[in-house]
Amino acid sequence: MSRLFFASIWLFILPCLDGREAAGDGLELARVRPAARTGLANAGWGLDRYKELHGLRPHESQVIADLSGPGVIRQIHITHTRRQEDIVLEIRFDDAAEPAVLCPMTFFFCNARLNTSVIENSPGSWNAYFPMPFKKRAQVMLRNDGEREILFYSFVEWETLPKWDKTLGYFHATYDRKIFQLTRDSEVVLFETAGRGQFIGRHWTVTTDEPVFNEWMALMEGNNEVDIDSVERVVDYLGSEDSFNFSWGWQGTWFGLRSGITENRQGKLSVYRFHPDMPLRFAKSFRWTLNFRFERYGANMNTDEARAKNSHWVNYQTVHYWYLDQPGGYRHAPLAPLEERKQELIKGVASAP
Incomplete structure (x- = not known):
C-alpha cells in the first residue's frame, strides 16, 4: 500500500488516541456543561404572571432583553401581530454607540413562511436561531414607529459563557433600499463593511411595475461580485439566480434550508440564501456589487431609453447578515419614515446623461 494511504489512516486515528474526542464528532448535544447557565427574558404579554409587561406603545422603543455577559443569545421568538410592519428590530452589544442589528422586523425574518436553520417563520411566530455571543452586555429592542399600540409576546433564550473567546464575532444585520433604473450600465453596491469577520447570508425583495421586466428575465441576470x-x-x-442557488431564471416558489424563493409574482420577487456551513470570510473589508455591464441578454435595458422615458425603475430591499470582530461601528443606512417603508415601489427621476 502507498505511504499516502498509511499517512491518511494515521491522521484519522491520531485525534482519537488516549480517549481524546475529535472535534466535530457529532456529540455536542450530548455533552453536559454544568458551568453554563440558561436564561430567558419575557416581554410584551402582561395578561399573565408578569403584570408589569405591556404592549409596544406608539413611538416607543422597548428593551425586550437586557443581558449581562459573557454569554450568547440562542433564540429570539416574537409573535405575529397586527401592524407588525410598524416594528423595527434593534440589537446592541457591549454598550456600543451603534446597533449591530437595525432592520424592519418583518424584513429581518425574510417576510415569509420559511424554515431554515437560522430563521423560522412558524405558525403564529417569528424565530431567529443565529448564535449571538457578547462579551459584556446584549440589549434586544423593538421600536414601534406606528400610531397604535401593538400587542405581542416575545422571549429571548440565552446562556452564559465561562469566559469570553476572542475568536467570537458579533452578529450583525442591516436593511437597505436601493432605488435605481436598471439598464446595461447598472452597477450598484448593495452592501459593504470593514473589519474582520464573515458574511453568512442575505435576503432580497425586488419590486417593479415596468413591462420590460415581465417574467423577471432581466432581473435574473447581473453578476454578483464580491x-x-x-x-x-x-x-x-x-447571474443573480445562481447566486441564490437557482438556475435558468426564477422558477415558481421554493423553500429550502439554505435558499428559497418565497414570493414570485408579477412585480414582486423575494429570495433568500444562508450559508452557515461556508461563510465568506474577510480580514479587512467586504463589498457586494450587482453589475449588469457584461450582460448579453436584456436588449430592452437601453440606458438612453430609460432616461428619456423615466422608466426601468426597480427597488431592491435587502437584508445582509454577517459577523464582525467588533460590537459596533457599522453605519446603517437611515430608515425611511414608516409610510414610505410600506410602499412596495418607489420611483425617482431619471438622471441626466
Missing part, C-alpha cells in the same frame, strides 16, 4: 480585502471579484457569481 470584493474581499480590496481584492476584486474573489467571488463572482454569473
